[in-house]
Every structure is written in C-alpha cells, then in structure tokens.
Amino acid sequence: MAIAEAAAELFSERGYEATTVEHIAGAAGISLRTFYRYCPAKEDALTPVFTSSVSGLADELAARPAEEPLSKAVEAAFAEAASLRRLADADRARRLLRVMDSVPALRTRWLAAGRELQDRLAPVLAPRTGxxxxxxxxxxxxxxxxxxxxxxxxxxxxxxxxxxxMALTARALRYLRIDHL
Known part of the structure; x- marks a missing residue:
C-alpha cells in the first residue's frame, strides 16, 4: 500500500507520464528491486488503491441493515467507503481520477476493479433482492x-x-430507481 500511496500522490501531482518508477520507489522509500517485486509495471502501482476501494464498498454494503432501501444502503456504503479511502481529500481524489480516466493502462485497471466489485457485490445483493x-x-x-x-x-x-x-452518486443511484427491490 505504501507504493500505491506514493504513486497516487505523484500521479495526481505530476501526472502519469512525468512520474517514473524511480520517483515512485523513492517516494515510497524502497528500492527499484522492491518496487518490481510488488509491481511488474508502473501502471500496476495503483492496484492496491483499486482493490481496497473494491473491498471497502462491498464490506460496507454487507454491513448495512437488510431492511434499508437498496439505494440508501448503497449510498451510505459508498459514503463510508469513500471517507475511509481516497475521496477524503477531494482535490487529490479529483486529480487521481482524472489521471486514471486519461491513461489507458490505468483505465483498464480501474475498469477491472469495477468488474471485481461486481463479482463481490452479487452475493451481498442477492439476500436484499431475494x-x-x-x-x-x-x-x-x-x-x-x-x-x-x-x-x-x-x-x-x-x-x-x-x-x-456524494450528491452526484446519490443522484445517479436515484436515477436507477432501484428502491422497489
């Protein structure tokens, strides 16, 4: 996670292209060899950020009361997971999301994390929907x-x-009109 935190900070401050593996390793306080032991490539440095976000939302949703309307439960779970993760610092999170959205290699990993979350959410959603x-x-x-x-x-x-x-997320969830489930 130290590598991911360093990479996230550097990517959001300098941009993806201007950040080298050497910069990330230096900011994380590790050698290049250690970096490559955990990350085969620069774009893999954020994997722990993606996976912790994935597990955080699924865990928070699983902990919500079963009788809570689904959109409210998802909104509350997202708010809790976001406050524990990257979105607590809005400017930094915005810069990081822009980098992830604009760099194809990072976008691929971001989309893969979303797919992983879908797989983790299905067993959490099933009891709520019957x-x-x-x-x-x-x-x-x-x-x-x-x-x-x-x-x-x-x-x-x-x-x-x-x-x-959070307001945008709530708006998006309301648009889905999932409360009948």
Whole structure:
C-alpha cells in the first residue's frame, strides 16, 4: 500500500507520464528491486488503491441493515467507503481520477476493479433482492450499481468542484430507481 500511496500522490501531482518508477520507489522509500517485486509495471502501482476501494464498498454494503432501501444502503456504503479511502481529500481524489480516466493502462485497471466489485457485490445483493447471486438479474444489478457510481465519480472528477461527489452518486443511484427491490 505504501507504493500505491506514493504513486497516487505523484500521479495526481505530476501526472502519469512525468512520474517514473524511480520517483515512485523513492517516494515510497524502497528500492527499484522492491518496487518490481510488488509491481511488474508502473501502471500496476495503483492496484492496491483499486482493490481496497473494491473491498471497502462491498464490506460496507454487507454491513448495512437488510431492511434499508437498496439505494440508501448503497449510498451510505459508498459514503463510508469513500471517507475511509481516497475521496477524503477531494482535490487529490479529483486529480487521481482524472489521471486514471486519461491513461489507458490505468483505465483498464480501474475498469477491472469495477468488474471485481461486481463479482463481490452479487452475493451481498442477492439476500436484499431475494435473488440468486449467480442470476443474470443480480449480476445486472451489481453492474448497474457499479457503473452508476463510476459514472458519478468520473463526472465529478471532470467538473469544477461545484457539485459534491456524494450528491452526484446519490443522484445517479436515484436515477436507477432501484428502491422497489
């Protein structure tokens, strides 16, 4: 995670292209050899950020009361996971999301993390909806939720900061009209 934190800071401050593996290793206080032991390439340096975000949302949603409406539960889980992760510092998070959205190699990893979250969310959503975790409907719901959150975050990152990421996420979830589930 130290490598990921250093890479996130450098990518958001300097940009992806201007940041070298040597910069990341130096900021993390490790050797290049240690960097490459954990990360085969520069674009892999953020993997722990992606995976911790993935596990955080699924864990928070699983902890929400079963009787809570789904959109409220997802919104609250996202808010809790975001406050524990990168989004606590809005300017830094916005810069990092812009980098992730603009660098194809990072975007691929960001999308893969979203797919992983879909797989983790399906078993959490199934009891709330009365569905099977492997059913098309439950998996579609997981995909729709992740895509709504992703679109809201990316929209927020591209904006001027006038809108709050939590408000945008809530708006995206309301648009899905999932409370009947």
């Amino acid at each position: 569905g099977d975790p492997e059913s098309m409907e439950t998996r579609l719901l997981a995909a729709a939720l992740i895509d709504a959150i992703t679109v809201a975050m990316e929209y927020w990152a591209r904006g001027d900061g006038a809108e709050d990421v």
